Amino acid sequence: MARKAGLLGPARQATLLETIVVIVALSIAGVGLIYPSPQPPTPVKLIGAPTGDVLQVPSLKVQAPLVSVKMSKDAQLDPPRNPRQVGYWSGSSAPGALTGQTLVTGHTVHTGGGALDKLGTVKVGQPVVIFRKYSGQVQRTKYRITSVKTYSKKQIATQAPTLFGQDRGKGRLLLITCTGWDGQEYHGNTLVTAKRLGTEVAALRA
Structure with a gap:
């Protein structure tokens, strides 16, 4: 198949995802707030900002629509079906949050x-x-990449609590995709971590 790419791929990764669910269930509260802090950021002018939810990776010339994704019944987390979209896991911290990690x-x-x-x-x-739209406003959160690593499926499974636990991160962003294509399947994942630098908001144009 031309498109064979899931975040964690084979059903044997179910154990990892079940571990992540437990971690998140025990440690996340209040996810999904409009603003990531008790006091909303001071409004600023965001020239040329997208009017919807978007992930930008300037060095790759990526500007991908950002949608929410959930864990499946068989405990797998797959990207959006549209390969040009990216998905933020609704079980992780919301983009721009001051705590936890956004996956x-x-x-x-x-x-x-x-x-x-x-x-x-x-x-x-x-x-x-990351840009997100809320009730006539657009929120822009900036991050700086701090690491780029490749993990095997086994490494991802054994390091799941450290990599994906919501009791750490301080608003860190995690970008993950498959790698290691052998002609039939992917054998690993690329995991990019990025530090949150700050959030700004502005009114959308009428």
Whole structure:
């Protein structure tokens, strides 16, 4: 198949995802707030900002629509069906939050056309930006990439609490996609972490 890309792939990753669900269930509260802090950020002018939910990775020239994704009944977390979209896991912290970690996943398609095809080529220090729309306002949260790593499926499973636990991160962003295509399936994941720098809001144009 031209598109064979799930965040965690085979059913054998169910144990990992079940672990993540437990971690999140025990440690997250108040996710999904309009603003990530008790006091809303001071409104500013956001020139040229998207008017919807978008992930931008400038170094990759990626501007992908951002949608919410949930865990499936068989305990798997897959990217949106549209390979040009990315999904933020509704069980993780909301983009822009001051606590926990925001997990965003997108497709890598070995024939091209996936939103995160080139994720493994980003560099430490490069920016990532998330825009979200709320009730006539747009929120922009800026991040700076702090690490780019490749993990095998086994490593992802054994390090799940550290990688995805919501009791750590301080608003960290995690971008994850498949890697290691062997002609039939993907054998690993690229995981990019980014530090939250700050959030701004502005009114959308009438």
